[in-house]
Amino acid sequence: MSMIAAFYSGKSILITGATGFMGKVLMEKLLRTSPDLKVVYILVRPKAGQTLQQRVFQILNSKLFEKVKEFCPNVHEKIRAVSADLNQNDFAISKEDLQELLSCTNIVFHCAATVRFDDNLRHAVQLNVTATQQLLLMASQMPKLEAFIHISTAFANCNLKHIDEVIYPCSVEPKKIIDSMEWLDDAIIDEITPKLIGDRPNTYTYTKALGEMVVQQESENLNIAIVRPSIVGATWQEPFPGWVDNLNGPSGLIIAAGKGFLRSIRATPMAVADLIPVDTVVNLTLAVGWYTAVHRPKSTLIYHCTSGNLNPCNWGKMGLQVLATFEKVPFERAFRRPYADFTTNNFTTHYWNAVSHRAPAIIYDFYLRLTGRKPRMTKLMNRLLRTISMLEYFINRSWEWSTYNTEMLMSELSPEDQRVFNFDVRQLNWLEYIENYVLGVKKYLLKEDMAGIPEARQHLRRLRNIHYLFNTALFLIVWRLLIARSQMARNVWFFIVSFCYKFLSYFRASSTLKA
Numbered sequence: 001m002s003m004i005a006a007f008y009s010g011k012s013i014l015i016t017g018a019t020g021f022m023g024k025v026l027m028e029k030l031l032r033t034s035p036d037l038k039v040v041y042i043l044v045r046p047k048a049g050q051t052l053q054q055r056v057f058q059i060l061n062s063k064l065f066e067k068v069k070e071f072c073p074n075v076h077e078k079i080r081a082v083s084a085d086l087n088q089n090d091f092a093i094s095k096e097d098l099q100e101l102l103s104c105t106n107i108v109f110h111c112a113a114t115v116r117f118d119d120n121l122r123h124a125v126q127l128n129v130t131a132t133q134q135l136l137l138m139a140s141q142m143p144k145l146e147a148f149i150h151i152s153t154a155f156a157n158c159n160l161k162h163i164d165e166v167i168y169p170c171s172v173e174p175k176k177i178i179d180s181m182e183w184l185d186d187a188i189i190d191e192i193t194p195k196l197i198g199d200r201p202n203t204y205t206y207t208k209a210l211g212e213m214v215v216q217q218e219s220e221n222l223n224i225a226i227v228r229p230s231i232v233g234a235t236w237q238e239p240f241p242g243w244v245d246n247l248n249g250p251s252g253l254i255i256a257a258g259k260g261f262l263r264s265i266r267a268t269p270m271a272v273a274d275l276i277p278v279d280t281v282v283n284l285t286l287a288v289g290w291y292t293a294v295h296r297p298k299s300t301l302i303y304h305c306t307s308g309n310l311n312p313c314n315w316g317k318m319g320l321q322v323l324a325t326f327e328k329v330p331f332e333r334a335f336r337r338p339y340a341d342f343t344t345n346n347f348t349t350h351y352w353n354a355v356s357h358r359a360p361a362i363i364y365d366f367y368l369r370l371t372g373r374k375p376r377m378t379k380l381m382n383r384l385l386r387t388i389s390m391l392e393y394f395i396n397r398s399w400e401w402s403t404y405n406t407e408m409l410m411s412e413l414s415p416e417d418q419r420v421f422n423f424d425v426r427q428l429n430w431l432e433y434i435e436n437y438v439l440g441v442k443k444y445l446l447k448e449d450m451a452g453i454p455e456a457r458q459h460l461r462r463l464r465n466i467h468y469l470f471n472t473a474l475f476l477i478v479w480r481l482l483i484a485r486s487q488m489a490r491n492v493w494f495f496i497v498s499f500c501y502k503f504l505s506y507f508r509a510s511s512t513l514k515a
């Protein structure tokens with residue numbers, strides 16, 4: 001019997017960010033392994049014209065939740081969606097709902113965040129710092145609370161090379177930042193943002209670091225732990241391999257490469273690709289919830305959920321395996337044949353951006369215009385290049401994260417828990433994982449049918465022929481222009497033609513003699 005699964009039975013669990021990538025997998029695993037839990041409260045906001053009930057219905061009826069229903073047929077009754085917007089004061093939760101949450105919650109998993117790298121500081125602070133502070137305040141009024149688990153990121157301190165499982169203070173107190181956001185206007189905030197974030201690459205990593213400081217400040221009153229995952233990728237094993245549902249991390253770039261948009265990217269092939277499967281993060285998070293509640297460690301423990309120090313994979317190996325998988329399972333309706341390479345300096349990056357990204361986009365838009373359609377490729381390509389520029393920071397550096405607490409926790413688990421809540425990334429076979437990841441992107445993100453593979457292959461063959469034809473035509477045009485303008489080109493052309501003529505005459509003469 002799993003001690004962790006038994007621990008969650010009968011419990012009331014509050015999850016923020018349950019509609020997000022990680023939140024969904026967390027909810028799924030909880031319901032599958034502890035179907036006897038009392039209730040899962042999820043804070044949800046209406047979004048994109050959908051009410052919260054519609055959103056929850058859609059999630060629970062998705063492929064991800066198919067297996068859960070075998071173990072927990074009344075899954076709909078176990079989920080209680082509470083209308084809440086973390087951007088609002090007191091989360092805009094109704095009084096009755098708030099009362100129920102305060103009086104019943106046993107465990108809090110705080111996953112909600114803005115993970116956008118380009119968010120303005122005000123919004124990032126609101127969600128990643130102020131909302132965390134407010135949730136902690138709520139938690140401090142929960143008499144039955146046993147543990148509060150905060151999901152941060154291993155990149156909160158990406159300005160350092162070696163990162164320990166400790167909280168590193170930021171130069172300005174989070175409370176001061178929160179206060180200043182109330183009275184500073186947007187223009188001034190934009191101006192001071194670079195100074196505040198310092199040597200971090202974006203507001204996301206900075207506000208996640210501030211969020212950790214807020215958590216630390218409340219840790220005297222609460223039983224808290226922090227989980228810091230690195231780059232969260234598709235599922236490794238559970239509920240099935242390769243599940244992914246958003247473009248974050250490598251997923252968007254896998255699509256861009258598979259569809260032939262992305263042809264080169266500035267990356268360091270030997271830099272560690274610190275990817276971690278989402279089910280591994282969820283297993284660790286649930287184990288941390290159990291350990292924090294049952295063992296009540298004296299201080300706030302931080303757990304790194306990273307792969308680099310235990311089972312490293314680099315971007316070069318990952319890229320090659322991604323490309324190899326495209327050979328086996330091509331994506332449908334590709335723009336160009338999938339081929340991409342890493343560039344390592346500014347000059348080659350600019351060159352390949354111009355030749356492999358911008359030029360084909362301009363040519364394709366010209367073709368769209370000629371055929372009376374609206375050009376769109378240049379715009380799309382510009383957005384892709386902007387996205388890449390924001391991810392580059394993370395694929396050209398390596399970090400070292402210590403994992404003492406994570407390893408300590410692993411050793412505390414019973415063999416059964418180590419199996420059911422496996423977060424031992426040493427068992428991960430990268431090549432198999434990446435292949436399943438690419439397949440998952442095709443099936444669950446692009447919603448492409450495997451039956452369409454022969455047609456996709458045929459489309460790629462057509463693209464190859466167009467490519468050869470285009471290159472030959474281009475060569476002939478350039479050559480023709482050169483011959484018209486340069487004596488040297490004419491001499492070379494004359495030499496080649498006469499050489500071919502002589503060769504053919506010799507060949508013809510020798511075959512006549514033999515006959």
Ligand SMILES: CCCCCCCCCCCCCCCCCCCCCCCCCC(=O)SCCNC(=O)CCNC(=O)[C@H](O)C(C)(C)COP(=O)(O)OP(=O)(O)OC[C@H]1O[C@@H](n2cnc3c(N)ncnc32)[C@H](O)[C@@H]1OP(=O)(O)O
Nearest residue numbers: 116117118153247248249250252253257319340341387394
């Ligand atoms: C040796 C030879 C081998 C050769 C091999 C060659 C290999 C070739 C194979 C390639 C694979 C191998 C390399 C993998 C490298 C992975 C790097 C990962 C680093 C991640 C580090 C994370 C560390 C921190 C982890 C954390 O702790 S946090 C979680 C991470 N957080 C994020 O990853 C948010 C990022 N995103 C945004 O910050 C916003 O997305 C924003 C970007 C501002 C746009 O924003 P915007 O343009 O305003 O609007 P959107 O609506 O968002 O998107 C607008 C348009 O961009 C598209 N699009 C959104 N996203 C992405 C995305 N990712 N990738 C691509 N496209 C994307 C979207 O499809 C939409 O297209 P459209 O609709 O126009 O067609």
Ligand SMILES: NC(=O)C1=CN([C@@H]2O[C@H](COP(=O)(O)OP(=O)(O)OC[C@H]3O[C@@H](n4cnc5c(N)ncnc54)[C@H](OP(=O)(O)O)[C@@H]3O)[C@@H](O)[C@H]2O)C=CC1
Nearest residue numbers: 017018019020021022085086087111112113153229231232
């Ligand atoms: N993905 C990754 O690579 C990594 C993620 N993390 C951390 O893991 C956690 C989860 O990330 P992930 O699941 O990937 O992120 P997602 O963007 O997929 O999910 C974010 C969640 O936060 C919710 N949320 C955002 N704004 C609000 C709001 N105003 N009110 C209520 N809910 C809101 C979203 O709700 P809605 O659906 O309504 O938008 C969604 O459920 C985050 O704390 C992130 O920092 C850490 C390392 C890496």
